[in-house]
Amino acid sequence: MSESATPIRLKTGLAEMLKGGVIMDVTTVEQAQIAEASGACAVMALERVPSDIRRDGGVARMARIDIIESIMKTVSIPVMAKARIGHFAEARVLQQLGVDYIDESEVLTPADDKHHIDKHAFDVPFVCGARNLGEALRRVGEGAAMIRTKGEAGSGNIVEAVRHMRQVVGDIRRLTVLGEEELMAQAKELGAPYELVRIVARDGRLPVPNFAAGGVATPADASLMMSLGAEAVFVGSGIFKSEDPETFAKAIVQATTHWDDPERVLDACRQVVKAPMVGLDLDKLDPSEMLQTRGW
Amino acid sequence: MAAVDEARRIVDGGPAPRSRDGERSRSQLVVGVLAVQGDSEAHARSVRALGHVPRFVKRREHLQGCDALLLPGGESTTMLKFLRAEGLDAAIVDFCASGRPVFGTCAGAILLATRVTGPEQPSLGVLDVTVERNAYGRQLDSFVAHAADDAGDLAGIELVFIRAPIVREAGPDVEVVLEHGGLPVLVRHGNVWAATFHPEMTDDARLLARVLADARPS
Numbered sequence: 001m002s003e004s005a006t007p008i009r010l011k012t013g014l015a016e017m018l019k020g021g022v023i024m025d026v027t028t029v030e031q032a033q034i035a036e037a038s039g040a041c042a043v044m045a046l047e048r049v050p051s052d053i054r055r056d057g058g059v060a061r062m063a064r065i066d067i068i069e070s071i072m073k074t075v076s077i078p079v080m081a082k083a084r085i086g087h088f089a090e091a092r093v094l095q096q097l098g099v100d101y102i103d104e105s106e107v108l109t110p111a112d113d114k115h116h117i118d119k120h121a122f123d124v125p126f127v128c129g130a131r132n133l134g135e136a137l138r139r140v141g142e143g144a145a146m147i148r149t150k151g152e153a154g155s156g157n158i159v160e161a162v163r164h165m166r167q168v169v170g171d172i173r174r175l176t177v178l179g180e181e182e183l184m185a186q187a188k189e190l191g192a193p194y195e196l197v198r199i200v201a202r203d204g205r206l207p208v209p210n211f212a213a214g215g216v217a218t219p220a221d222a223s224l225m226m227s228l229g230a231e232a233v234f235v236g237s238g239i240f241k242s243e244d245p246e247t248f249a250k251a252i253v254q255a256t257t258h259w260d261d262p263e264r265v266l267d268a269c270r271q272v273v274k275a276p277m278v279g280l281d282l283d284k285l286d287p288s289e290m291l292q293t294r295g296w
Numbered sequence: 297m298a299a300v301d302e303a304r305r306i307v308d309g310g311p312a313p314r315s316r317d318g319e320r321s322r323s324q325l326v327v328g329v330l331a332v333q334g335d336s337e338a339h340a341r342s343v344r345a346l347g348h349v350p351r352f353v354k355r356r357e358h359l360q361g362c363d364a365l366l367l368p369g370g371e372s373t374t375m376l377k378f379l380r381a382e383g384l385d386a387a388i389v390d391f392c393a394s395g396r397p398v399f400g401t402c403a404g405a406i407l408l409a410t411r412v413t414g415p416e417q418p419s420l421g422v423l424d425v426t427v428e429r430n431a432y433g434r435q436l437d438s439f440v441a442h443a444a445d446d447a448g449d450l451a452g453i454e455l456v457f458i459r460a461p462i463v464r465e466a467g468p469d470v471e472v473v474l475e476h477g478g479l480p481v482l483v484r485h486g487n488v489w490a491a492t493f494h495p496e497m498t499d500d501a502r503l504l505a506r507v508l509a510d511a512r513p514s
Contacts, residue, residue: 009303010438013458013497016307016335017370017403039378041333041371076415076429077371078459100435100459123436140300199301207304250377257332257378258354 004123011125011145014078014100015209018042018232022222022253023080023211025049025236032071032079035239038249042078042100044234045071050107050154051237051277054289060108062090068097080127085295086112088121095124101146103127104139106294107153107236114296119143129213131164131292133171134190137200140208141193147206149230150292151214154237156279158215158224160292165212165228175201214292217242217276219255219268226259243274306499307338325511328353328362330388332378334370334403338496345501346508354378356387364397364511366504367404369458369494372429375403376418385420392422398488399507405490406461413464423488424467431462441476450474453500455481455493463492 021041026032027049035043047063048056062083072079078100083090085104090111094102104117106129119126120143129150130136136147149168151161171190175197178186183201187194199207212230216222217238225233233256235249242248251268258264287293327343329336331352340350343366353359365388367375379385392398392408400408406429410421414429432438441455455476463480466472473489474482482491482503487510495503 006438007303007440008299009306009456009497010435010440010458012300012303012307013456013494014435014438016338016497017458019335019337019370020331020333021371021374036373039374041374072434077373078435095436098434098436125435145300195298203304205304207300253374253377254381261354 003120006123012208014125015146020257021232022256023234024239029070029074031240032075034246036075036077038246039253042080044080049237051241054154082108084108085110086115088117091117095122101125101127106150106291110294116142132167134192136168137192137196140196146209148211148213148234152282153214153291155215156217156277157282158221161212161215169229172200176204219251222252222256223259223265226256237277241277247271324348325363325513326351326361328359328365330367333374334368336368339366339368342496342501342504346505356383359387363514364508365391367400367407369402372403372406389420389422392488395487397507397511400490401494405492408490423485423490424470425463426465427461428464429461430459432460435459443474447474453502454498456497457493460492
C-alpha cells in the first residue's frame with residue numbers, strides 16, 4: 001500500500017479534540033449510551049472488555065462488525081475499534097467500516113510477532129500503546145497519530161500505567177539535556193528513528209498526543225495519570241466492571257477534566273459509593289499473562 | 297517525519313513563554329479559553345502568538361477579568377455536562393451579553409447555537425443559527441480547504457474541518473463572514489463569532505486577530 005493522502009494533521013487533529021476527556025470501552029449499544037450520557041469524549045467498541053479477555057483466554061480478535069456498527073449508529077461521539085498488532089487486513093476492514101480511530105492493541109492476540117501495521121498507508125488515524133520512549137517513537141515512525149501507555153489492561157491496577165507514563169516522560173526529559181552529537185547513539189539505544197529522537201530532544205514532548213491507558217479504575221487514578229502528563233484517559237474494564245458503571249463513568253470524567261483541582265476530584269471520589277472493579281496483584285501474575293509485553 | 301513534526305508545532309507552537317502571572321502590558325488582553333475538554337491548548341497557543349495572555353476556564357470564577365472568551369473544538373456533549381454542572385452556561389450567556397468578543401470553533405460553535413440537530417441537544421442559544429453536528433460525516437470525511445481569494449483580509453486562510461458541523465440556517469441578524477462549498481463556515485452576530493472549522497489548528501492567527509480587534513483590556 002502507498003502512503004495515505006490524509007494529512008497527519010487531520011489524524012492528530014482528532015486526538016487534539018479528545019484531550020482532557022475520557023475514552024470508554026463499551027461492548028453494547030446500552031453501554032455506549034451510558035458512556036455518552038456520562039460525558040465520554042469517545043468510545044472504544046469491543047466484543048469483550050480486557051478483564052473478560054484476560055479471564056476467557058483463547059485468541060482475542062477484532063470485534064464483531066455488527067457490534068461496532070450498532071454502536072457507531074447509536075452515539076454521536078467518535079467511535080474507535082481495536083485491530084490485532086500487525087493485522088492490517090482487520091485494520092482495512094475497520095477503515096472501510098468508517099470507524100474514527102483504530103487502536104492497534106496488545107489487548108488482542110498479536111497477528112504478527114515481528115511487525116506492526118504500516119499506519120502511513122491508512123486514511124483513518126491510529127493509536128498505539130507504548131511502555132517507553134523507544135516503543136512510542138517506533139509507533140509514531142510507523143504512522144501512529146496518538147500514543148497511549150500500555151499499562152496492564154484489564155487489571156484494575158494503575159501501577160503499570162504509572163510506570164509507563166513515568167518511563168516515557170523520563171526518557172523525554174533525558175533527551176532534552178543531551179548534546180546534538182549524543183542523539184544518534186541514543187536513537188540506537190532506544191531503537192527509535194533518529195529524526196524523531198531529534199524532534200523530541202528539541203521539543204521536550206512526543207510529536208503526537210500522549211494519552212493514558214491500562215488500569216484506570218477510579219477517579220483518583222484518572223487524576224493521577226493526568227498529573228503525570230497524560231493528555232486524556234482511556235478506561236477499559238474500569239467502568240463496566242464496577243458495581244455502578246454510570247456513577248463511575250461520570251466521576252472519572254469529572255476527575256479527568258478537573259485533575260488539578262482537589263475540590264472537584266474529592267467531589268468525584270465522593271460520588272462513588274459502590275465498589276470499583278476487582279484489581280489484580282500483578283506481582284502474582286505469571287509473566288506470560290502480561291498483555292503489555294505484546295508489541296515490538 | 298517532517299509532517300508529524302509540523303502538525304505538532306502548529307498546534308503547540310513550542311513551549312509556552314515564561315510568563316509572570318498578573319503582569320501584562322496595557323495593550324495585552326486576557327483571553328479566556330474554555331478548558332473543560334477539547335483542544336484548548338491549541339487556542340492558548342494562538343492567543344500567545346498574538347502577544348496576549350490565555351487563561352484556562354474550568355470554573356465560573358475563572359471568567360472574571362477575561363477580555364474575550366474562546367470555546368474550543370472537542371466534544372460538545374462532554375462540554376455541556378460541565379457547563380451545566382459548573383454554572384458556566386449562564387455565566388457564558390452573561391459574558392456574551394456584556395459585549396466582549398466570544399468565539400466558538402466547531403464544538404464551540406455548536407454550544408453557541410440556538411438550535412442543534414444531528415441529534416438534537418441543548419445549547420446556550422446566544423447565536424441565532426441552526427447547527428447540524430458531524431454533518432460532513434465521520435473522521436474519514438475530515439478535510440483541509442482554503443478560503444477563497446476574494447475573502448478580503450481572510451483570503452486564503454486554511455480551513456481545517458474535523459468531524460465538522462454545518463450551519464444549516466442563520467437568522468436575519470447573523471452575518472455570514474465566510475462560506476465554503478456554498479455553506480456558511482464563519483458567522484457572527486455582533487461580538488459573538490462561530491466557525492465550523494479549526495483556525496487554532498493552523499499557525500495563521502489572522503482570524504483570531506480579527507475577532508479580538510474589538511476587545512478592550514480591562
